[in-house]
Amino acid sequence: MSINAHPELPEFDYVRPATLMEASRFLAEHAGEARPLLGGTDIFVRMRDGFYHDKYLVDVKHLDSTDELSYDPQRGLKLGAGVNMNRVMASPMVQAHYALLAEACRSVASYQLRTRATIVGNICNASPAGDTIGACLVLGGVLNVHGVGGYRQEPLATFFRGPGKTVLQPGDIVTSIEFPPAPAGAAGVYIKLGRNTWSDLSIVGVTVYGYADAGRASGYRFQAALASVAPTPLLVPALEEHLASHPINAEAFRQAARLAQAACSPIDDVRGSARYRKAMVRTLTEKALQMTWKKLGN
């Protein structure tokens, strides 16, 4: 038992490499004591609170294409690692094709914080509570990662290993996230339940995304991702399967919500109890499915 009554930002060196390779090498050479820096909205807080002890923060915001926000009808959306959330929300392309992403960003902290906070940073923090991660998961996000061996891609669906843990290795820098073109007419919803209405961390977050898909028996594909109810952000394949194979109606949504509830494994913490979180996964998933269904024009 101890208390930290005097948290302080410890001393660290700010490193600004000229190239991605230089950055990757530096990070690899200083494994365990260096960390890539994007907006810093989480890193600085965690350093101040004594959870991170890195000697070096390696700024990668300015490097090769990390500032890029581009959309191509064939290739989809590409968001550079350094693109802040307010810029994502303001993009007409995002609003037109990936409105869910903008909605998720809007739920994060405050406008001031979002001028620094980035989606890639939110992902790399790998907090189960990350508000934009659910949207990135259901939108089929793929990360471009630069490591000492050059570029590779990591699908987001297999990226998370535990709270704060990912598949990234020392030297890896996520330079951007890409999303495939959104299916025509797709719609989604992010419901964030905080303790108060604004600027809180989620007790439970539910992302639902759906679109008409002739390839499925029900004629629709629905996906759900859950925040703050498992060691990692959680996709719910059972929900997707259920709604692919059953006629879409209120009962199907109710049953799908129960599947989401069964899939999660929340804990008791200072923000909420496991019991309440379980209950909220069910009610909010059902609600999110209904809202998405409505947005789909039904």
Added chain:
Amino acid sequence: MTSQIEATSAPHPIGDSVRRVDAREKVVGSAMFADDLQFGAGLLYARIKRSHLPHALIKRIDTSKARALPGVKAVVTGEDYAGHIGLYLQDRFIFCRDRVRYVGDPVAGVAAVSEEIAEQAVELIEVEYEPLPGVFDPEYGASPEAPLLHPDLGQYEVANFIFPEPGTNISNHFRIRKGDVDAAWAQCAAIVERKYRIPHVQHVPIEPHVATARVDENGKVRLWGSSQSPFAQRNLIAKSLGLSQSDVQVIAPYVGGGFGCKAGVSMEALAVAIAMKVKGRPVKLRLTREEEFYTAFVRQGLVAYFKMGCDAQGRLLAMENRFYWDGGAYTEYGVNITRAAGYSSSGPYNVPNVKTDSYCVYTNHPVGGPMRGFGMPEMHAGLEQCIDELALAVHMDPVQFRKINCIKTGDTLVTGMTMHATGLSECLTRAAEAIGWGRKEPPSAPNKRRGKGIALMWKAPAMPPNAGSSAKVALNEDGTVTVSVGGQEIGQGSFTIAAQMAAAALGVPIDWVRVATPLDTNYSPYEWQTVASRLTWSMGNAITAAARDARRQILEMVAKAWNENIEDLDIIDGKVISYKSEEAISLKNIVIYGIPLPNDQGWVGGPVLGRGSFMPTYVTGLDAETGQGPRAVVHYTTGAQAVEVEVDMDTGRVRVLRGVAAFDVGKAINPEMVRAQMEGGFVQGLSTALFESLQLKEGVLQNPSFVDYRIATSTDVPPDIETIIVEVAQDDGPWGARGIGEHAMVPTIPAIANAIYDAIGIRVGAPPYTSEKVYLAMLEAGLVEE
């Protein structure tokens, strides 16, 4: 509905919403706060070594490594200071000596050339503890089984109206025995018995505590701090260190929010104690936000038992209340909260038979202290829910029930005191009207339920019977007026009403008045403390007296110069005028240089300096066994709040859609600022009703930052808060005014709880009524399915 004050017309600018005198400097950022003050290169920084255990004996402290660290100038422990400190009960050491009693208790202090080095030194201090079993519940703490936290309770110096019970953890036991409760129960048609648990909350001012102390070679102490109580700090620090009050100078610039946590003495004594060891050098101590959460005064927790009964007509016949206040590790200030709750324990109701036992109990929790409302929000939280339940038990409308029973002018109060003129009934009627009482509005969505709730309140300034105020009014060559006061501007607008009162009493335009800042115990006139919503009333009386004194001096001077009668003269708009000769002369110049007599025959007058003081002399003691006496308090401010809420059945989220606040302020000196207090109090009350609690687990705070200690933001607050000013004049208040600062948050928790009940038909239990608590309560009640 009569407003007596309307019968007499108040002079300009009383009753005008003049612009705040501090508005411009605060908006442009030039206002100085305690951490803005510069002390040059010699400044040292202090950090405090704090206990991580809730209860333990200190076996050994080794400071040698800390002392050896380059840059460290002093290390101080309890061995250095043997004196006790405390406002009503001297139960604290400045630094712990033999034992620690809460997580955060100061064990040692360091002064170093930087905060970083001071922090390193703190980490080098070794403390060996022997852990002791703790007390984490006040009801248990009051029981004979509980370990004793203050074995020396019997030896502590204590105010004569506080009754500790040595050999127990009860540091004050206040009793009310009025009428015959036991006989009354038999006559009751309905009786309600309930238990409530109210959690600890923090004040969370924007500006954390900060204090800088310097001790001169000759032993004189200077302290600059964010303070509601420079004079109380001067007094208590001097006493604890064995100094004369005049050897301690406290300088207090603007305060960035206090709400009570900057009253009395807390961390300021640490800064002074450390500075004593590095004479000649200023030492600054700033609390981090986390430290603020761990160690600043908290609003005490409360476990309250209520039993109340009424006859078939709904007339209250009896109340029996037991309050266990979670006073925390030291109750030097909190003991008087227990007393205040005791002498107000009937709530604002006329009850012939009352039995109350209000206990202040030591626990191994953070130190309880004053917070906006001083026990009243906590007590009313349960009491006003019980009143609702009792009304429903006799099938009466809660508003009607309150109309019958609420305190009215001339009633005999729970202490035997006679109630002065009060507009409580008008507050109740108008609040009910404004919220549309009796009408059920349709919910905004099928999964939501709406409800309305109302609650009343009363509160008296809680203070020693003879808490005094004083003021000076000095005139300048240009006719402007400098008002000096010892009451602090903590955001509530005290300096503005000081200017208004001085302008009105003297007869000058409001923009001629300046308020002398910062407060400085060497230059400012005495004020007990900026607490208890007492400044408008008490300091206001002193200012008015001082301004009238200056006015008399001016009129006497002019009467002599003009050879007129003083009765024929007046001061209007900065000019002395004669109704008889129709002469007029500006105050400019004459208020300093006087007036020459004709033919060079000399002068009359001279620099004008008015003085005024006020001290209530009519508050009497109360019988220790019965709590009865002729006049327990100076007066009560009364009021009502009504709210409309909507409960989301999917999540349990409670949204307050509308709020109404109606308070009898006697006379609104500045109506806009009165409304601002009513709105701000409502918001803070709402925040404590829905979000706030210090989550203490075996004495360890689980949410020591704003990440997990949630407070209401603008988006949690209804856009529509209606404020109703009722003005039934107070006989001993300036222009009839009485206080409003604290009262505005007293009835909010029960008003919201009653509205939740109206919406969903259940009582959720202990606040805060978070989404989770409400949802789980609905689950238990079968309103929603698992």
